[in-house]
Amino acid sequence: MKSANVTVRVEPDVKEKAEAILSELGIPTSTAINMFYRQIVLWNGLPFRPAKPPIRPLSRDEMTDEVFNARMAEGLAQAKANQTAPMQDVFARLLGEIDNGKAI
Secondary structure: OOOOOOOOOOOHHHHHHHHHHHHHHOOOHHHHHHHHHHHHHHHOOOOOOOOOOOOOOOOHHHOOHHHHHHHHHHHHHHHHOOOOOOHHHHHHHHHHHHHOOOOO
16 A cells, blocks of 8 residues: 655656657656665665766767867877877777777
């Protein structure tokens, strides 16, 4: 029998987005909160490690022209200053990061 209430303040946009996702999953908000509380009890703490998602590079479509032009200018300056690496070394490093789960 459920008889305790939980009252929290949440930013409106976070609430709206979370409830939309829960709705798509067919889970009422109260059920999701109950599930979360049960997991806290089960794990004797948070059921996940609080973390920020990894930062991924922006695609060209996501960049403003100013950001894109600044990145191109930075790359040109690095090339002119001979701050370069052989392509095979770059690909070897990238493939190593992918194999180790570090690359996005």
